Amino acid sequence: MAIAFAAAAAILIAINLLSIIIAGWRMVRTGTPAPPVMERSPVSIVVPSNGIEPFTTETLARAFALDWPQYELIFCVASPRDPVIAEMRKAMAAHPAVHARILTGEDRISANPKLNNCVKGWKAARHDWVVLADSNVLMPRDYVAHLMAGRRKNTGLVCSTPIGARPQGFWAEVECMFLNTQQARWQYAGEAVGFGFAQGKSMLWFKPLLDGNGGIEALANEIAEDAAATKLVNRLGYKVHLVSSPFDQPLGRRSRHEVWSRQARWARLRRVTFPLFFAPEVLLGALPPLLFAVTAAILFGVNAYAVAAAVTAAIYLPELALGLAKGWRVSFLSLPAIIVRDVMLPLVWIRSWGSGAFVWRGNAMTIGTKDCELEEAV
Template sequence: MTHVWREILAAAGAFGACSAMAYYVLCMAGAATFRKMGRRALPPAHTLPPLSILKPLKGTDPGMLESFRSHCVQDYPEYEVIFGVSDPHDPAVPLVEQLQKEFPGRAIRLVVCRQVLGTNMKVSNLIQMLPQARYEHIVVNDSDIRVPHEYLRRLMAGFSPGSRRGGAGERRADIGLVTCLYRGEARRTLGSKLEALGISTEFHAGVLAARRLEGGIRFALGSSLAFTRAALNAIGGFRPLVDYLADDYELGARIAAAGYQVELSTVVVDTYLPAYSLPEFFRHQLRWARSTRHSRQWGWAGVGLTFALPWSVLAVLGAGGAPWSWGMLALALAMRVLVALVVGWGVLRDRQVLRYLFLLPLREFAGLAVWIGSYTGHTVDWRGDEFVLKDGKLLRSGELAIGGD
């Protein structure tokens, strides 16, 4: 390698590392801003509106029954839980039936959604479940989510007038949607541990940075989507989302674009991750990355400059191990660990972060590899089927061949 090329590599590595470390500062500032919210006082029971929880299902997840139970023991005066499946013989159905027997006093219903209304079967099911919901306030969360006892009360606290943003003399937008952060409970496999570490120290660091940078959030997370029918009707209901992979992002973005405020609740929920092998981990990460690239093209382009460790290693190699490059690598590692602790432990209270902190460098290199891989194609594997992404929408290969959209 010529001297000129080594200098180019060193300069590129230094630029990337410095950009990433500046981003880390933004992440920590975002975490500090979020923590200042503290835990809001829970609204009195008599002020809480009745609500409907919608849970679309397909297949089973680790610890699914216990996760279902957590929704049935909420400290909340009046709510119903509606499950939806597209196949009456879905393996999740016996779990719902067992739940109905365990909680006879709780309004628990199962809806069989026989129509296929689009490529996103989750949204297709939600369209058919919504008419069965009795209440104005709706909560949707993924099938693998486990929630704390005060989950609904803390989520609904996000709709309180004190949550609205706006300066003096400004009209404060109505809160249309409340979402929340989540922790991933890892299994024993390396892929599962890397997934959990990424959720708590990388993904949510980005969410808090975006919230700080944009003065709020304009998207939502599938861990929890609490919204009003009025806000949903303002965007045409669920039907416009039925072909999108990132339906949670689209729902939040469209509600924000309709003039409503999207609020990030202080409640944190849990998801129980599969025992991913490394190939399964990378396939799952690639699906998420390509989905995000299609949803936030310019924002995703900058993600490549958020991995300080790989860029610092490049600087060390390009600089031939010069002292300044080793100093940069040490600083990058220290700041990356600090972000992991501030967000993963300080905000999410995820004890796994301490346990798996030694995997952080591997997670960094995997993250950069996934980011690069997101630009190498448009196909994603989802629920055992292969789709092509076009403008964020899921298309089957045959549809793409004939120009279907």
């Protein structure tokens, strides 16, 4: 029994280290210029928005300052009374050379409010290449070039995970540790070995491909548009690929409740859409290998404290090194934030297996065991 526990701990530590090595090899440091792109076709960028966020002014300014020969911005807002529209108009007035439009209204094609908000923008896009970009992505000047450079011969979709940046307060630091060295790391490691999953923050589509296979309405087949995109692309025989350097998402201040509810929502979405891939997530983080290793140490009669310290170092030091190597957020709060994250991971996993209601962008939603519902806006 002691040998079995020790072996389980060693396997989990090895898998954790391997994922860090693969992700580190797959990604380049934040701020690295995009690889050269020969094809510089016109691009439509569809940005669904809802309300003013802490960094709205900056993210809008970045969207109007992209280094790409020809692109259009299509801002999609569900309510014509949304205050973010005034901010968009200010940005448009300050950058008259960039073709931009604001479209209001909502097409209820799914239980996903963001997808419903995107429909009008997708249909209005004038170009064959379309980017669906969340409003809180901090686009670098070579944003489009990074996405275009991510294409390969078998690519059906190019995406980027969000990298948490500019946290204010401890719980925003915790969210950085969820987003960066946890979720982004595993997503890039998975893509590198052939299991690419779409990420809805930034998605580059070849419009004729999606239009020829059900159109944007096909993304309503799952509650999460990125899950539907992954399944559609794979069904067509293509792959989801990621950019070489993922884009920042400035966080600002986060509360404990916000971090918990966001992670619980994402976990429930993963559980509903990809249950077989989601089930092993309970083994992620430091707690499972730490529990196995300490149990083995007690059974072997060796110093359990020394074993616990060794396991903790083997898990956390490479993870922090990955963050430093890629230019991500690492501070004196990062280690306690990682520990809190790893305590939350199994609790979030357990919570995800039940039904639950939450408010997403002003919409009440319920995620059950097999389906999801969008209720009346609140």
